[in-house]
Amino acid sequence: MTEEIIIKEAPEQEISINMGPQHPSTHGVLRLVLSLKGEMVQKVEPHCGYIHRGIEKMTESMTYQQIIHLTDRLDYLSAHMNNAAVCLAVEKALDIEVPERVKVIRTIIEELARIASHQLWWCSFGMDLGGLTCFFYGLRDREKILDIFEETTGSRLIQSYNCPGGLMADLHPDFQRKVKEFIVYFRKLLPEYDELLSGNIIMMERSKGIGVMTKEQAISYGMTGPSGRGSGFSCDVRKHHPYHAYDKVKFNEVLRTEGDTYARYMVRIDEMRESMNIIEQLIDNIPAGDFAVKMKPIIKLPEGEYYQRVEAARGEFGIYIISKGEKYPYRMKFRSPNFSNLSALDALTRGHKIADLVAIGGSLDYVIPDIDR
Amino acid sequence: MPFTFSIYDFTGFTQWIDATLRGACSPFWAVLWEMVIVGVLFLAFYAVVGLYLVYAERKVCAFIQNRVGPNRVGPYGFFQTIADLIKLLMKEIISIREADKLLFNLAPFIVIVTSFLALAAIPFAKGLHPIDLNIGVFYVMAISSMGVVGILLAGWSSNSKYSLLGAMRSGAQIISYELSVGMALVTMCVLAGSLQLSVIVEQQRDLWFIFKGHFPAVTAFIIYMIAATAETNRGPFDLAEAESELAAGFHTEYSGIKFAFFFLAEYMNMFIVASLAATVFLGGWMPFHIPGLESFNHVMDFIPPVLWYIGKTAFIILLMMWFKWTFPRLRIDQLLNLEWKFLLPISLVNILIMAFIVLMGWYIGL
Numbered sequence: 181m182t183e184e185i186i187i188k189e190a191p192e193q194e195i196s197i198n199m200g201p202q203h204p205s206t207h208g209v210l211r212l213v214l215s216l217k218g219e220m221v222q223k224v225e226p227h228c229g230y231i232h233r234g235i236e237k238m239t240e241s242m243t244y245q246q247i248i249h250l251t252d253r254l255d256y257l258s259a260h261m262n263n264a265a266v267c268l269a270v271e272k273a274l275d276i277e278v279p280e281r282v283k284v285i286r287t288i289i290e291e292l293a294r295i296a297s298h299q300l301w302w303c304s305f306g307m308d309l310g311g312l313t314c315f316f317y318g319l320r321d322r323e324k325i326l327d328i329f330e331e332t333t334g335s336r337l338i339q340s341y342n343c344p345g346g347l348m349a350d351l352h353p354d355f356q357r358k359v360k361e362f363i364v365y366f367r368k369l370l371p372e373y374d375e376l377l378s379g380n381i382i383m384m385e386r387s388k389g390i391g392v393m394t395k396e397q398a399i400s401y402g403m404t405g406p407s408g409r410g411s412g413f414s415c416d417v418r419k420h421h422p423y424h425a426y427d428k429v430k431f432n433e434v435l436r437t438e439g440d441t442y443a444r445y446m447v448r449i450d451e452m453r454e455s456m457n458i459i460e461q462l463i464d465n466i467p468a469g470d471f472a473v474k475m476k477p478i479i480k481l482p483e484g485e486y487y488q489r490v491e492a493a494r495g496e497f498g499i500y501i502i503s504k505g506e507k508y509p510y511r512m513k514f515r516s517p518n519f520s521n522l523s524a525l526d527a528l529t530r531g532h533k534i535a536d537l538v539a540i541g542g543s544l545d546y547v548i549p550d551i552d553r
Numbered sequence: 554m555p556f557t558f559s560i561y562d563f564t565g566f567t568q569w570i571d572a573t574l575r576g577a578c579s580p581f582w583a584v585l586w587e588m589v590i591v592g593v594l595f596l597a598f599y600a601v602v603g604l605y606l607v608y609a610e611r612k613v614c615a616f617i618q619n620r621v622g623p624n625r626v627g628p629y630g631f632f633q634t635i636a637d638l639i640k641l642l643m644k645e646i647i648s649i650r651e652a653d654k655l656l657f658n659l660a661p662f663i664v665i666v667t668s669f670l671a672l673a674a675i676p677f678a679k680g681l682h683p684i685d686l687n688i689g690v691f692y693v694m695a696i697s698s699m700g701v702v703g704i705l706l707a708g709w710s711s712n713s714k715y716s717l718l719g720a721m722r723s724g725a726q727i728i729s730y731e732l733s734v735g736m737a738l739v740t741m742c743v744l745a746g747s748l749q750l751s752v753i754v755e756q757q758r759d760l761w762f763i764f765k766g767h768f769p770a771v772t773a774f775i776i777y778m779i780a781a782t783a784e785t786n787r788g789p790f791d792l793a794e795a796e797s798e799l800a801a802g803f804h805t806e807y808s809g810i811k812f813a814f815f816f817l818a819e820y821m822n823m824f825i826v827a828s829l830a831a832t833v834f835l836g837g838w839m840p841f842h843i844p845g846l847e848s849f850n851h852v853m854d855f856i857p858p859v860l861w862y863i864g865k866t867a868f869i870i871l872l873m874m875w876f877k878w879t880f881p882r883l884r885i886d887q888l889l890n891l892e893w894k895f896l897l898p899i900s901l902v903n904i905l906i907m908a909f910i911v912l913m914g915w916y917i918g919l
Contacts, residue, residue: 197714203800219718219885310788310795310882316618382789382881534718535884538798 194222201230205308205538208548212525212537219533224526228519232552239512244270244344244479247512251499252338254516255550257297258493260289263342265499268423269488270344273481273503280425281469282346284462287425288359289333289341291455295366296325297493298406298448298455301545305445306377308542309386314377321369328358344479346472359463363456370452378449387441391528391540394439401527402520405495406451407544410444412437417491429461441536444543478507494518494545518550560857563680591683599669599821604634606820610874617878644809649712652806656710661807661814663703668821671696675828676750678838678858689750690738693829694731697784697822701727704786704793704803707815711806719802722885723793726783729892730790733780734826736900740773740907741766741833744916754837759844761836765917769907774834776900778872781826783888786819788877792885823873824866831865838862 197214200206209230215222235254239247244266251262264286271278299322306314326336331352333339341348377383393403398411408415416433418426434450436443481503489498495517502511521544528544529537557565570590574583608623608631615622623630649657674689676682686692701724708720744766745753753762763770783790794802804815831837838858842850883891910916 195714205798219722306881310791311880312614313618313878316620320619376879377881380881382883382887385887386881386884533884533886534798535792535795535882 193217199537205541206548207304207541207546210522210546210548210551214534214537216534219535221529221532221534221537224529224537226522226525228522228552230552231549233549235553236512236514239509241508243507244481244509247509248343249340251514252340253549254514254553255492255494255497255518255547256338257300257547258293258497259338260286260293260341261490261492262497263340264290264424265488265490265497267342267344268490269486269499269501270479270481272488273484273486273501274344274479276345276473276475278346278473279469279471280467282471283425284466285347285351285471286342287429288459288462288466289329289339290424291458292325292328292359292362294493295452295455296322296329298452299325301448301493301542302373302377305539305542305545308538309377309383311377311380311383314373317372317376321366324362324365328355328362331355331358343472343475345475346470348472350471351466356463356466359459363460363463366452367456370449373449378446384442386535386539387445387543388438390441390532390536391543392438392440393524393528395437397524397527398439401524403495403524404520405492405517406434406447407444407521407524408495409434410436410447410543411439415496417489417496421489423488423490425462426458429458431458441539441543448545480505480507481509489515492517494547494550495521514553516550516553518544518546518548522546522551560859561679561854563678565680567680595669595672595683599672599817602824603817603820604638606824606870607637607816608634609870610820613871613874614878617875638813641813642810646809646811647806649806651712653710653712656706657806658811660703660707660710661811661818663706664700664818665814665821667696667699667703668818668825671825672821674750675825676754676832676837677862681859682751685749685751688748690742690748690753690829690833693825694735694738697825698727698731700818700822703818707807708803711803713806715799715801715805716803719793719795719799719805722795723786723803725885726786726790726792726888729889730780730783730896733776733892733896733900734784736897736904737773737777737780738829738833740769740900740904743904743907743911744770745833746911750832750837753833754839757836757839759842760917761834761839761841763834766907766910767917769903769910770834772899772903773907774830776896776903777830777834778869780892780896781830782873782876783892785822785826785873787823787873789880789882790888791877791882792888795882823870827866827869827873828862830869831862835865835869836861837865 195216197216199212199214201209201211206212211227211230213225213227233253235250239250242250248263248266251266252259254262299318303315303318306318329339330336332355333341333348393411395412398408398413403411403413404415412435414433414435419433431454434447434454436447481501483503483505486501486503487498489496496515497517498515500513500515501509504510525541525544528540532540556569559565571583571587574586578586611633612622623633626633626636648654671693673683674686674692704723704727705720708716708723741762742748744762745756747753763774786793794804799805804812807815838861840853840856840858840861842853
């Protein structure tokens, strides 16, 4: 058998660049190895693991109450949703029906967290495109939500406000007033976001038709959340598998069909409006009652497998528990939205320029601790 | 020659210095002393303007971004940039093993020297005009286009891919936008009939060129503003140092005072293009006159020319800062499209229109 001689074409001036782990626009310690031909991106290879803490392994030696505090550290911007996933899974396994009050409060806080998360995304997206002013506008408004969180939950970023069976504490007396004030305030200021960035001609030129992802592709990559909905993939867990009080409120699932960076951008902007609608429907109708069900100090899930998903700010957050009937889970797996969304980065950016890579990365809105876990 | 000093006309004062020096020593030494005096004054001026433009930018951007800005060092943070400069002076100058040492060290000096040289032809007030070249506009254009050499060298010699990408972008950008800057200035030179900056200023005694040349002059002004912003590598055209894409672009590998050189040169270039715009379009140090309103004109004349000059320059710098802090950044292909497909053809047509208007005498004359 003759040996086949493979003639490799000499690589045509392709240079590879390490983008990250320390880079302003990788939003954390993500490392992207880029192959460039001039300014054109030929290949993007994400290298994860720089902030891997082994959270899934750590949960195997922790009680369910303790696990909640770890889930905060996944996607820290949607900490409340991550908590809720654990709580819902435990409550479902133990057949506990939480009071209506808990459901409504969880929904309101979750939507506030979603708005706060999208505001921070807007800040960093603006900065990725080179408009530094967005950063301060977004943070200014996010501060109001964080103040509300601080009063009620005791902390600003990672609240750990949920616990199996209900909430850690009751609402602060000022909560309703402050949330209403915030809604009035933010309804007035959201158009400012559009003036500053959405309607800007440079921003449109930079994002329209860039990083197009079809619906089929989005489904096959498992893109969920606003990134998936920008491609027309109807994947809102709140709508399709309602939990908390989402079946009692009216809201639209924001869908766009273009699938480009601008679509993903507009989905998030519109989602902030929808979130405000949801809060407005609930804030005046918080039922009276207990803020938690009395639980045993040590929770033991019956033997079996449990899956619970929630809609985090970046997509579908799933939690899969295998229990052997002990106080610790036997195995635990998190389905983090950012990991699947990141997998699409290569397909999205191929053939675009570095500047587009940054814009597309911004529109995927990844949070690195959620990818690495 | 008797000693005269007037805030409205520095000619007498400068001539008195010249006469005194020539009286005291031989002509050769007199000229040498004058050079030293002007050089020292300019160094001081350069440092002060550079530092306070940084301060102004930080205050302006703070104002745009709902912040307070520097407010700790001195009243209103007035000495913040001086503190920053001292910090930069004391920082370690990192030298890179694989870098081309000579070019790496030379690059910041090229950038800063070119911006320094361009200052020499700017008329600051009547009589305060270091060298009144008969090709002033051409000289400023030529010198300021030398700066790109420094940027390219900086990117090349750092032996870093980010720097190289930044330098490549910068080269493409500055060389293209220079054309539009040049064309816009040529349009105004057609109206003025001269390249000498003092003549251009003198012709605007009654009516600034932006009013005199009406439609083509305003077009040229807009093109000049866009192209000058791009030529000085400022946002939204700051692709050469796009921090969200290329870390810091061509000066990624520089630290300490060498970085400060690039930084200072960027601000001085902004000052120079703003000065040139003020001189060519807005009448330089000439006060604002409305023909026919004699009493109003007298009040305007009362404001010293230096203040007029500083005010106009500051206004244009403010415009450029406003651009930077409100717009997102363009992409490199969009940047080049804007230049080659829009600005350059428009400015070429604009020159024709201006030439026609001058030929027919259709400008607003008195």
